[in-house]
Amino acid sequence: MNKNYMVSLIAVITLFLIAYVGTQQGAGLQMVFGIIVPYLAIILFIVGFARRVMGWARSAVPFRITTTCGQQPSLPWFKQAKIDNPSCTLGVVARMFLEIVCFRSLFRNTRMKLKGGPHLTYQLELFLWIGALAFHYAFFTVVLRHLRFFTEPVPFFVTILENVDGFMRMEVLYDAVQQGLPGVYMSGLVLLAAALYLFLRRVMIPQVRYISLAADFFPLFLIMGIALSGIFMRYLSKVDIVAIKELTMGLVTFRPTIPEGISGLFFAHLFLVSVLLAYFPFSKLMHLGGIFLSPTRNMTGNTRQVRHVNPWNYPVKVHTYEEYEDDFREKMVEAGLPVVKMPEEQA
Amino acid sequence: MKDKNKILAGLVIFIAAITFPFWFNLGKAAPAPELVLTAKAQAAKTCVMSKEFMTTNHMQLLDVWRHNVVRGSERMFTNPDGKSFDMSLSNTCLDCHSNKADFCDRCHNYASVSPYCWDCHIDNPKGE
Numbered sequence: 492m493n494k495n496y497m498v499s500l501i502a503v504i505t506l507f508l509i510a511y512v513g514t515q516q517g518a519g520l521q522m523v524f525g526i527i528v529p530y531l532a533i534i535l536f537i538v539g540f541a542r543r544v545m546g547w548a549r550s551a552v553p554f555r556i557t558t559t560c561g562q563q564p565s566l567p568w569f570k571q572a573k574i575d576n577p578s579c580t581l582g583v584v585a586r587m588f589l590e591i592v593c594f595r596s597l598f599r600n601t602r603m604k605l606k607g608g609p610h611l612t613y614q615l616e617l618f619l620w621i622g623a624l625a626f627h628y629a630f631f632t633v634v635l636r637h638l639r640f641f642t643e644p645v646p647f648f649v650t651i652l653e654n655v656d657g658f659m660r661m662e663v664l665y666d667a668v669q670q671g672l673p674g675v676y677m678s679g680l681v682l683l684a685a686a687l688y689l690f691l692r693r694v695m696i697p698q699v700r701y702i703s704l705a706a707d708f709f710p711l712f713l714i715m716g717i718a719l720s721g722i723f724m725r726y727l728s729k730v731d732i733v734a735i736k737e738l739t740m741g742l743v744t745f746r747p748t749i750p751e752g753i754s755g756l757f758f759a760h761l762f763l764v765s766v767l768l769a770y771f772p773f774s775k776l777m778h779l780g781g782i783f784l785s786p787t788r789n790m791t792g793n794t795r796q797v798r799h800v801n802p803w804n805y806p807v808k809v810h811t812y813e814e815y816e817d818d819f820r821e822k823m824v825e826a827g828l829p830v831v832k833m834p835e836e837q838a
Numbered sequence: 839m840k841d842k843n844k845i846l847a848g849l850v851i852f853i854a855a856i857t858f859p860f861w862f863n864l865g866k867a868a869p870a871p872e873l874v875l876t877a878k879a880q881a882a883k884t885c886v887m888s889k890e891f892m893t894t895n896h897m898q899l900l901d902v903w904r905h906n907v908v909r910g911s912e913r914m915f916t917n918p919d920g921k922s923f924d925m926s927l928s929n930t931c932l933d934c935h936s937n938k939a940d941f942c943d944r945c946h947n948y949a950s951v952s953p954y955c956w957d958c959h960i961d962n963p964k965g966e
Contacts, residue, residue, distance in 0.1 A: 671901030
């Protein structure tokens, strides 16, 4: 038991229940959870995101602090690691692209171990990298796929994505449990499984548990809640998709409506998504924008070829050694100190 | 730093991308599709289950029907009201809803769903 994740879990369950109960018949807060909250959330997301990034843009980057993960450019017979120690913009672009798309720095994750003796060994530890890749790509696919609710007509790439994502078929037809929607979207299930893995990893590994805060668990639970409610709606409890699309299309065309017959589960799902969007700019989730500005990755490692002057350096009045010697030459010669120019030459 | 413009450009691209649904649908109203019921469907008044059940669960019902017919060779479906129907897409569903283009397809296109019913079944079994 750990208060960090218990608090987060309780928070997410409470949020879910607030929206679920608030939109039941009688409570009648559909207007709030279906129109007002989503609009506020998207405004908060965009404005908050832009402010955060512009704040980063304003902050000082005096010197290059690139991490060099390979041989720097040197004498011609040393092979330079062009991507891991880039000395030109093309190399930086390649490095950033691979970092953003393949998470290369997670791939380098190692684990220290004492292997039956005094020798410390390091071994590759790839599960975090695999989990993170599965999680992020599944989430990206899920987000893109949801464009079918926000566009009319649905663009071709969304349809293609749906067909690829949903090419598996599954039926569970027992009397007790019936899941009779054969087209299964893999991304939703992978998203849930990966989020669950990333959560268990934080709880099971003592060192990771020690550094995990409520701010790490809350988004994970939120995303698990979103995935679970989405999967539940699609495969088990069933909702009126056409009415839901009427609502979402109303939102994006600025003609908001609340059609009849939308279940509370959908409002709870939408509310969790709104909370995620609103929470995003104030949280660690800003690594979405932050990864592009990682100062250890997005600069060329050319500190030995180019002189980088701190941009706000003011001109410092200096007293060079030559001037110093001019001032004290006679005294230095008297004291027997070596001088560069002898006084006779000066005369 | 002189990177401010680059960051601003990236931010503008990002915001343009996430607001895609807003400008993609700009100036378009996308009302929910209206279904056309054939005279026969209107005369029948009720479907095999209630209208609310059918809007949300018809895909599962059809899947269970297929399973029961193909795997269990069980052809009769009895609804909670005690009425019995032949479990058949072609002979029961399409008997009333013979207008696939104005009934099935409207919602399916709107929700971007492409059911594979029509991979095997023809949509007009009576050949009208």
